[in-house]
Amino acid sequence: MENLTKAADKIKNSAYLSCFTGAGISIESGIPVFRGADGLYSKFDQSLLEISSYQYNTSKSWKAIKKVFYDSFINAKPNLAHKILSKWETNGLLKSVTTQNIDNLHRQAGSKNVIEYHGNKEYFVCFDCEERYANEELKLTQDPPKCLKCGGLLKPDFIFFGEPIPTNAANQSYKEAKKSDVHLIIGTTGTVQPAAYIPYYAKKAGALIIEINPDVSSFTTTLSDIFIKMKASEAMQKLDKIIFS
Ligand code: APR
Numbered sequence: 461m462e463n464l465t466k467a468a469d470k471i472k473n474s475a476y477l478s479c480f481t482g483a484g485i486s487i488e489s490g491i492p493v494f495r496g497a498d499g500l501y502s503k504f505d506q507s508l509l510e511i512s513s514y515q516y517n518t519s520k521s522w523k524a525i526k527k528v529f530y531d532s533f534i535n536a537k538p539n540l541a542h543k544i545l546s547k548w549e550t551n552g553l554l555k556s557v558t559t560q561n562i563d564n565l566h567r568q569a570g571s572k573n574v575i576e577y578h579g580n581k582e583y584f585v586c587f588d589c590e591e592r593y594a595n596e597e598l599k600l601t602q603d604p605p606k607c608l609k610c611g612g613l614l615k616p617d618f619i620f621f622g623e624p625i626p627t628n629a630a631n632q633s634y635k636e637a638k639k640s641d642v643h644l645i646i647g648t649t650g651t652v653q654p655a656a657y658i659p660y661y662a663k664k665a666g667a668l669i670i671e672i673n674p675d676v677s678s679f680t681t682t683l684s685d686i687f688i689k690m691k692a693s694e695a696m697q698k699l700d701k702i703i704f705s
Contacts, residue, residue, distance in 0.1 A: 461484075462645075463686050463687065463688050463701060464688060464695070464698050464699060465485045465702060466686055467488060467686045467688060468699050468703045470604075470642050470670065470686070470700035471553065471637060471644070471670070471699065471703060472553075472643060473692070474641055474642035475641045476551070476555055476639045476640050476641050476642070477553060477555060477640065477641075477642045477643075477644065478554075478555055478557075478558070478636045478637060478639070478640040478642075478643050478644070478662065478667075479545060479554060479556070479557045479558070479643070479644040479645075479646065480528045480557075480558050480559075480560075480568070480637075480643065480644070480645045480646070480648070480658050480659055480662075481545075481557060481559045481560065481561060481645075481647060481648065482559075482560045482561065482644045482646070482648020482649065482650075483559075483560070483561060483648065484510055484563055484646065484647020484648060484673060484674075484692060485539075485541050485542065485559075485561070485565075485646045485647040485692045486536065486539075486542075486563050486565055486647075487647070487690065488539040488540075488541065488690075488691065488693050489536045489538060489539045489542070489563075489565055490535065490536050490565070491493065491532075491533055491536050491563055492532075493647075494615065495649055495651070496632070497532070498655050500528060501635075504524060504528050506621075507632050508520065508524045508585065509521075509523045509525070509526065509620050509621050510621045510622050511536070511620040511621065511622040511623050512622060513616065514620055515587075515613075517642070518604045519603070519604060521637060522588055522602075522603075522604040522605070522691055523602055525616065526600060529562070529616065529618075530581070531702065533563060533581070535561060535640070536565065537568070538566070538568050538569035539564045539565075540693040540694050540696060540697055541646065541693045541695075541696040542565050542569035542571070542691035543569045543570070543579050543636045544567070544696040544699075544700045545557055545566065545569065545571055545696070546566070546569040546570035546571045547700070548700075549570075549571050549573060550570070550665050552702075553571075555570055555573065555636065555639070555640075555660065556573040556575060556632075556636045557573065557574050557575065557576075558574075558575040558577055558629075558632075558633040558636060558637075558658055559574060559576060559577065559578075560577050560578050560652065560655045561576075561578070562576070562578050562579055562580055562581040562616075562618040562646060563581065564580055564581065564582045566644060567580075575629050575632045575633045575636065575698070576626075576629060577619075577625060577626075577629050577630075577633055577655050577658075578619040578625075578655070579617050579618035579619050579620055579626065580617055581593050581595075581607070581618050582594060582613065582617075583595070583604055583616075583617035584608060584614040584616055585614065585615055585617050586601070586607035586612045586614055587612050587613050587614070587615060588607065588610050588612030588613070588614070588617075589607060589609055589610040589612060590674055591607055591608075591609045591663060592684075593614065597638050598614070605628060610617065610650065618657055622671065623701055625654060625655075631656070631696050634661055636659070637658050637659070637661035637662040637692045637695060638661055638662070638664075638665040639665070640662045640665060640667040641667055641668065642667055642668050643659055643662035643663070643668070643670070644665040644670045644671075644672070645659050645669065645670070645671040645672070645677075645679055646671075646672045646673070646692050646695075646696075647672065647673060647692050648673070648677060648679075649677050649678060650677045650678040650679045651678055656678065656679075659679055659683055660683065663683055668686070669683050669684045669685050669686070670684070670685065670686045670688065671683075671684035671686070671687050671688065672690060672695040672696070673687075673691055674689060674691050675689075
């Protein structure tokens with residue numbers, strides 16, 4: 461409880477609070493994490509997320525991607541952790557969220573200043589003419605999606621392994637981290653670069669690092685000043701209650 465009180469005090473009195481989230485914030489919305497016993501990568505061949513695999517083995521790669529990232533996510537809704545972050549942004553406490561997640565749940569929860577470091581599964585882009593589509597404009601079937609304009613192959617607008625991070629997202633997240641005096645990490649193993657550098661930029665800029673995770677991560681012993689060993693929704697509810705009571 462002491463960590464929660466300390467963290468709530470630092471958040472409440474922060475001048476520039478930023479947040480960095482990973483798959484762990486969405487597990488309570490029914491979206492599995494990537495790593496660990498029941499993680500996606502224990503059921504899904506991670507190599508199918510290589511951009512070269514999507515371009516060369518398109519049909520096989522697309523079938524797996526559709527099953528994992530579209531069919532199974534379809535009913536996922538923001539949970540309390542997403543909603544509290546959105547509330548903190550509305551009342552000016554939280555300045556931005558940089559997320560590794562492609563599930564669009566921060567935006568669905570109402571967060572506006574969301575930096576989608578790995579893109580967003582709600583959109584597709586054409587390899588040939590670069591036309592961009594929202595999911596709703598397409599009818600996703602077992603066949604790889606095709607551009608309505610030029611017939612080219614469409615790609616989900618999230619970052620595949622082997623692809624560069626969107627320049628705007630990389631720059632924005634770096635700037636946000638450097639401006640922070642308090643930086644909140646929620647639900648990530650911190651094992652995927654370059655995303656996992658973001659909390660280090662914040663730390664280097666002098667930010668106090670608060671981490672929420674039921675398990676230890678690569679940040680816990682090296683970077684985090686306050687570690688809240690809890691699930692995201694429970695920790696965020698408790699913090700919110702202390703801050704606004
Ligand atoms: N609340 C908070 N954190 C949780 C919860 C929970 N209820 N349940 C699990 N976690 C934590 C796990 O302890 C773990 O540290 O969520 C983290 C999930 O880690 P990963 O599956 O590695 O997900 P993430 O860190 O977001 O992966 C980063 O890897 O494959 C790429 O692009 C993919 O964005 C992803 C990146």
